[in-house]
Amino acid sequence: MSRETFYITTAISYPNGSPHIGHAYELIATDAIARFNRHDGKDVFFLSGTDEHGIKMLQTARKEGITPRELADRNAKLFRDMGHALNASYDDFIRTTEERHHKASQAIWLKMVEAGDIYKASYNGWYSVRDEAYYQEEETEVRADGVRYGPQGSPVEWLEEESYFFRLSAYQDRLLKLYADNPGFVGPDERRNEVVSFVKSGLKDLSVSRTTFDWGIPVPGDEKHVMYVWVDALTNYLTAAGYPDENAERWRYWPADVHIIGKDIIRFHAVYWPAFLLSAGIELPKRVFGHGSRVQPR
Template sequence: MPDPFYITTAINYPNGRPHIGHAYEAVAADVVARFQRALGREVRFQTGTDEHGLKMARKAAEQGRTARELADEMAGYFKDMADVLNISYDRFIRTVEEDHHRASQAIWRAMEANGDLYLDRYEGWYSVRDEAYYDEKELVEGEGGERLSPQGTPVEWTVEESWFFRLSKYQEPLLELLRTPGFVEPESRRNEMIAFVSGGLKDLSVSRTSFDWGVPVPGSDEHVMYVWVDALTNYITGLGYPHDTELWRKFWPADLHLIGKDIVRFHTVYWPAFLMSADLPLPRKVFGHGFLLNRGQKESKSLGNVTDPLELAERFGVDPLRYFFLREIAFGQDGSYSPEAIVTRANAELANSFGNLAQRTLSMIHKNMDGKLATCELDAADLALIETVRTACSEDLPREFERLNFSVGLEAWMRAVFACNQYVDEQAPWTLRKTNPARMAAVLMTLFRCVHDLAIAVRPVVPSAADALLDQMGVARDARDYAAIGNDSWFEALVDRGFALDKPVGVFPRLELPENETA
């Protein structure tokens, strides 16, 4: 049996409704989870919301309600987004839940027992928007001469009693970890973190007394935990920590924390240090993906270009949107999107290329063979196409998906789709129907096999459409893993039971833009 696989997204901070970046990360993580399941691995997939901290407390106060009321409403929007986008999570965690408070207090006690927490006074710069502390040397100057965080967010001078974590103690172990190949990807993020840690680590303020919206510090009721101590702990809460559960034994350490590039420091410096202090195993990989830009610009309320991902999903369809996210952008780099780009990509590749291939193939079998499948003698051209498709679907795409090179993997898949379409044009089965029916049947059965393999390969990306196609092809729901690619037993079983195709229905309709937009 393959090893189990545990993947997490960063839990989303719900001080506003979901934006396109939240959707992008959720879809990418879901594709990884579905892909690993298709390889035969038992997968645990967790996402959720990070609901504590000063930012939430202030937002709620502005609206004249409690932080919990705001958290309950906003968490609902994020769960709705995950459900609409067909995100196959095993747990949607909320940091207000009781088991999460217990886990956060347990890791705190473990760090305290190791001598890594002490009480002192904090004076320094704090960004409420980032929920992050910054050294003077990290700050940048704004247009009006004001101090800003490296992310360009306002900072405040904060003075209060605080518990501190001995982060400085872990500088050398962290450097060794960061230099371990594969722990932080892509390479540019790894180099940034090595430079940050090499510059020297100061102990980290890990509690606040100026507000009470958070997890209480054990034994110091006037303190609540710094939101990142609490937030990062969600990854082990969801497996039952601190209890020795079956989930914990099976899935920790995590195989992949998939996060945005702006929070790599928290996941590759603070989080491993907390785990080292608590004597817990470290995650195997942290991947910091890039941002999704609206026509090349970062979305912001001031520019009026903030996009609701659910509106995009309703407008263009969930599967075309998922496909666009993974196909258009080199994962790890920043990328750009627009309605025109989504329509162009989805129409060219899903509707015109693969969708048309599948529809033509099934329609010709339905019309010319009464929908029946047959065992035929295949010639060199047939076998060559089958080999091309199977190499792309069982070797090229999986290899690149394992490396999170989604766009490269889908490019290999598209080359196989193009090869099939070229084969259709060359073989012209509509002509063979009159001149050589036996040859026509061999061509159509070759294409049927190839469409099957292509649908299974791309299923992690477009699960609903792929399943709708495979349903029409009579493929059993429990026979849609990658092991079915290159294995003809499914085809022979359909022939033996006399399966007949009904009139096929297209699964990738062409998308249209409103008249005031052009593709």
């Protein structure tokens, strides 16, 4: 009687600029897979959206003399317009600034707290605003211009803050078992190999809150912290399925059948995301696929 469900997502786009060919490519490919499964008789839920928090949104907005909310509203519209122009058949377009998403992110946070995986400590290190990541001193270098750079080539600055941490180090074995038991969890194969060797090389606990800015989702019970943008961003896939209301009509779609993402964010989806879900006691998505990029010659 009830048809087989199929839940597919694009990554949510970071709208601090206009959509470009990379966004279009991912949306078109994901749309083709969603449509294929609909024509094949499945009950499909196809999700896309925008990832609107984080310091880069704040900085771009400041540069333009508008609020981050205004920037998000303006550019989210461009991404929706692109979806229309590309004949994308998504069933929902989520914006992480929506109320439903704040609820879901705070709910998964509390589950991770309950599991004993969130703790507070002080954090310092070389921080790259562009990467939104801290680096070890040995990963950075001072170049001829006298500026210190991180491994991705972006400038870093020394930052000390109080931060909540996620006990990622506790998940190394469970993640390796996941990849071994489900060889299809990460695709294509080259991506899986990269992910496995990254996890094998050892996982450090992950800083998952910020106090240096407030454009984000407040940490429940300690509102001077906002969640690290990736905790909030990844949770969008749950939000759209109704989380934390497991009686929601759309909850039947979870777990997602496949997250279609760019290969540059494979680590967040294939390492952090399953670790968060394992911690919160939520079923894991079946597959994460990291596509390549389309670049112009010359």
